[in-house]
Amino acid sequence: MAEVAVSPKARTRPVKIKKNQIPYAASVLVVIVIAGIVLGAQNPKLGLMWVFGSALGFVLQKSRFCFTASLRDPVLTGSTSLTRAVLIGLAVATAGFAAVQYSAFLKNPAVIPGNINPVGLHTAIGAAMFGIGMVIAGGCASGTLMRMGEGFMQQWIVIVAFIGGSVWAAHDFGWWEKAMIHNAPTVWLPNVIGWPAAVFGQLALLGFLYWLADWYDRRKNKAL
Structure with a gap:
């Protein structure tokens, strides 16, 4: 059996011993x-x-939960484990919020808990800006806070920019309200297509996306 040559540096390299945490x-x-x-x-x-x-x-x-990684990993590594985790979280939140809102709807249809806001061009602009910021920062809000606790100094810089951007957005919110948000329609699916179609339709869509993400992951891993 042939012996594998080992360089002198590899033989003399000290072994790092992890400290007891x-x-x-x-x-x-x-x-x-x-x-x-x-x-x-x-x-x-x-x-x-x-x-x-x-x-x-x-x-x-x-x-290692991070919304940025859930959208980035399928493109960079082909892994959709975090993507599927986010989809499961959305499904659980859908069922939970539907139960809370429907119980409130039965008591008083005029008062529905939750933030039901207008949707329009401002939504797309905000989503694009936030998405670009997430990629540059290397993490979403939850991922940034988690990595700050781990000692990553880059994320401490990110949180300062995060706070600055939030203050700037709050300062300019009045302009956005008058220019776009005020005239945008408020869409609440139970009012548009009814409760069963809204709840079970959203769960079915999330289930399809989960299956698609799982298929994509298996296809990429098989290719590797």
Whole structure:
């Protein structure tokens, strides 16, 4: 059997030993618990929000969840795992919001919870601007916050630009309201096509997109 030649540098290269991260994790957990107790003593809602926020951050970091990656990965790597995760999240949100809104609709059809806003050219412009910003920044809002916690300095610069852009948008919102949003139609699917078609039609569309993403992933991986 032929021997594989190994360079002297490879034989003498020191092996990096990973540091034990458990003490750091325990310290962070203690800080989180203490902060939760302090916030909960001031206001129970603050304590609850702190718990849910910490749990959500942990899940985001472990799952590497990012809306930008869900749209970028199919093009760059052919992977649609995050794309399918986003579609599942949208399906769960669709079912949940439909239940909440329909129960409110039965009580008072004139008052529907949720932000039902006008849709028009301003929606397309905003989506395009945000999409370009996400690609340049390398992450969406959730991905940026998650990577900030991991210590990526680029994302600390991104969050400053993110806040600056939000302030600028709030400053100019009055102009957009008068120029485009005010005259744009408000479309709420249950009013247009009815509750069954709106809810189950959206779930069917998300299911089809999930199947399409899964097929695309298997096709790309098979090609590789």
